[in-house]
Amino acid sequence: MTLAVIILGAGVALPAPGLARVGKLPGFFITFATQPDNVAFDGRGRNSPFATAFLAHLATPGADISSMMIAVRNDVFAATGGQQIPADESLLTKQFYFAGATAAEETLETQLWRLSGKDRDPNLLQAYLDRYPDGPHAADVRSLLSGAGNAAATTAQSQGDVETVLWSVARSERRASLAELYLARYPNGPHVDDAKALIASLRAAEQASSSPEFACERLATHPHDATASVNGVEMESLKKNAEVAIQFCSQAAAAHPQVAHYEALLARATFAAGRYNEGVTLYREAADANDARAMVSLGLLLETGDHTPKDLKAAYALYEKAAERGSADGALDLAVALI
Numbered sequence: 234m235t236l237a238v239i240i241l242g243a244g245v246a247l248p249a250p251g252l253a254r255v256g257k258l259p260g261f262f263i264t265f266a267t268q269p270d271n272v273a274f275d276g277r278g279r280n281s282p283f284a285t286a287f288l289a290h291l292a293t294p295g296a297d298i299s300s301m302m303i304a305v306r307n308d309v310f311a312a313t314g315g316q317q318i319p320a321d322e323s324l325l326t327k328q329f330y331f332a333g334a335t336a337a338e339e340t341l342e343t344q345l346w347r348l349s350g351k352d353r354d355p356n357l358l359q360a361y362l363d364r365y366p367d368g369p370h371a372a373d374v375r376s377l378l379s380g381a382g383n384a385a386a387t388t389a390q391s392q393g394d395v396e397t398v399l400w401s402v403a404r405s406e407r408r409a410s411l412a413e414l415y416l417a418r419y420p421n422g423p424h425v426d427d428a429k430a431l432i433a434s435l436r437a438a439e440q441a442s443s444s445p446e447f448a449c450e451r452l453a454t455h456p457h458d459a460t461a462s463v464n465g466v467e468m469e470s471l472k473k474n475a476e477v478a479i480q481f482c483s484q485a486a487a488a489h490p491q492v493a494h495y496e497a498l499l500a501r502a503t504f505a506a507g508r509y510n511e512g513v514t515l516y517r518e519a520a521d522a523n524d525a526r527a528m529v530s531l532g533l534l535l536e537t538g539d540h541t542p543k544d545l546k547a548a549y550a551l552y553e554k555a556a557e558r559g560s561a562d563g564a565l566d567l568a569v570a571l572i
Contacts, residue, residue, distance in 0.1 A: 262298055262329070264321040266309075274313055282312040283319055285434065293405060297328040311463070314446040314485065315494040345402050346370040348395065353377060356414050364406060400424045409435040445484035446495070452478035453498040453505075457562050458526050471505040478502035493522035500527060509540035520551060528555035529562045536570075545570075 266273035266283040276282050286308035290301045299321075306319045342365050349357035350373065361374050368374075396419050403411035404427070412428045412435070419425070447463075452474050456465030471478060482499035489495055497519035504512030513534060519527035532551035535544045549570045555563025 262321065262323045262325055264302060264319060266319055267317045268320050271317065274317055282309045282317060286312070286319075289407070289434065291331050293331075295330070297330050298325075299323070299328070301331070307461075311447070311450070314444075314489050315492045316489065341402055341405050342368050342370075344398050345406075346374070348398050348402065349374065350377065351395075354414075356410060360406075360408060360411055364408075396422055400428070403428065404431065407431070407435060445481045445488065449478065449482040449485040449495060449498050449502075453482055453502045455501060455526055455530065459561060468505055471502065475502050475506035479506060493519045493524035493527065496522065497524040497527035497530070501530065504540075513541050523558065525555040525558040525560040525563060528552070528558075529560055529566060532563070532566060536566075 264287075266281065274282050276285065280288065283305070286305040289308065290296065290304045293301060293304075296304070302319065302321050309317050309319050342361075345357070345361050345364065346368070349361050350370070355378065358374050358378050361368065362371060362378075365371060396415075399411065399415050399418070400422070403415050404424075409432050412431045415422065415428050416425060416432075422428075450461065450463050452466065453471060454461045454463055454465040456467060458465055479499065479502045482495055482502050486492075486495040486499050496515055500512050500515030500519055503515055506512075513531070516527050516531040516534070520531050528551040532548040532555070533539070534541050535551070536548035537543070549567065552563045552567035552570060556567050
């Protein structure tokens with residue numbers, strides 16, 4: 234099929250600051266560097282946060298353009314502290330793939346297991362456990378690391394296959410340790426320049442990860458938050474680090490008063506610390522500022538009467554509002570309430 238991809242950013246001439254919507258065109262996929270009526274960040278390096286994320290996911294095999302843009306959106310959301318969220322408009326009738334429609338026959342988990350199990354390389358084995366601590370081969374990997382087992386990978390590979398798989402996993406998993414291992418093993422390999430660029434990008438991201446914003450998200454994100462770029466934590470785990478989370482989330486919320494996301498995270502951390510009244514107040518403020526996750530969390534508290542007077546009408550109204558903003562949890566909770 235014929236596809237035209239148009240990328241729009243902050244450079245579009247507008248009567249007022251921000252990115253305006255454009256009409257949808259048949260056969261076009263239009264991606265915006267940021268959400269409507271917002272201005273995209275230029276970033277501090279060679280590329281903007283959007284361009285960096287877009288290029289990072291462009292060559293992912295088996296990822297259609299819509300799925301790829303979800304990954305890009307999450308990366309930009311994290312890199313800008315929730316202030317920039319790429320959007321897209323499409324009238325496509327078929328899936329389109331930049332890097333081919335057929336992904337590897339095996340999942341990344343299987344590829345990494347097969348590679349690490351064959352080579353018995355501690356770096357690869359540890360990389361598997363770091364990424365898949367509860368994976369189907371985790372017990373075998375731990376056995377290999379301890380030297381106590383005889384587990385073996387399934388299929389023997391040629392040296393060329395090993396090189397290809399190692400780079401594929403390093404790129405897809407976006408792990409500096411795997412990219413460095415690729416460089417050490419294949420200093421003249423075909424992906425050396427790409428590996429160096431990936432390492433530089435990831436190292437820059439690591440420096441940014443020391444920010445209060447990232448620390449707040451890492452410690453306090455709800456496990457069902459579909460907008461998050463990090464894995465969420467259950468409430469019991471958050472309780473163990475609640476005071477630290479409050480510290481970082483307070484800093485993030487103060488630095489970005491217009492981003493309700495950080496106030497919602499602060500609310501969750503505060504509630505986890507046992508400061509229930511303060512937590513409920515923060516949830517209300519974040520929900521009033523249109524944070525969908527805060528709406529769902531506050532709705533659950535109101536529905537169950539958890540440290541706040543029970544108010545079913547208000548809870549269901551919050552679920553409905555969250556669902557309108559695209560929250561799957563809000564839609565599910567509203568459906569259960571209606572049933």
